[in-house]
Amino acid sequence: MRVLEIGCGPGAALREVARRVAPRGHVLGIDRSARAIEQARVACAEELAAGTLSLRCMAVEELALLPAERKFHLAFALRVGALDGRHPELFERALTRVRAALSREGKLLVGDGAELRALRLR
Numbered sequence: 001m002r003v004l005e006i007g008c009g010p011g012a013a014l015r016e017v018a019r020r021v022a023p024r025g026h027v028l029g030i031d032r033s034a035r036a037i038e039q040a041r042v043a044c045a046e047e048l049a050a051g052t053l054s055l056r057c058m059a060v061e062e063l064a065l066l067p068a069e070r071k072f073h074l075a076f077a078l079r080v081g082a083l084d085g086r087h088p089e090l091f092e093r094a095l096t097r098v099r100a101a102l103s104r105e106g107k108l109l110v111g112d113g114a115e116l117r118a119l120r121l122r
Contacts, residue, residue, distance in 0.1 A: 001025040002070060004101060006060045006077035007032075011040030013078065018044065018053040026052060028072070032059040061090050063097040071103040076116065083110045083119070095119070 001021050008014045008029030018027045029044075031037050037057040047053035060082050065071065075098055077083045082090035083098075098108055099121050109116040 001074065002072045003027045004072040004075040005029045006075060006083065006098070007080035008040055009036045011043040014040060014053065015044050015047060018047040022050065022052040028054050028056065030056045030058050030060065030063065061093040061097060063101055065101055072101055072106055073103055074107050075102060076109040078111045079113050084112055
């Protein structure tokens with residue numbers, strides 16, 4: 001299973017998901033904050049070394065798969081303003097980018113910290 005965490009912060013959820021999909025799955029964490037990505041690098045050193053996790057510093061509205069990178073089965077975002085309604089001007093652009101990164105059956109879950117809800121993608 002391939003999982004994308006949008007707005008991974010210092011990597012707490014990312015690390016737990018990586019443990020659950022290991023050894024054959026992969027998790028990518030993205031965050032617009034270079035500081036958060038550096039914190040996640042430290043916190044997730046074991047998973048990075050094992051190859052079950054990778055990190056990229058980017059905003060969701062700039063998300064693009066690398067050449068030959070496989071699409072994701074699941075994406076989730078907790079308290080990401082472009083997807084949770086706090087920055088409506090970024091919503092369509094962010095959703096377009098996530099849609100392009102997900103497999104045809106892929107799901108996007110968005111939450112405000114209390115509960116997750118599936119966003120309709122198609």
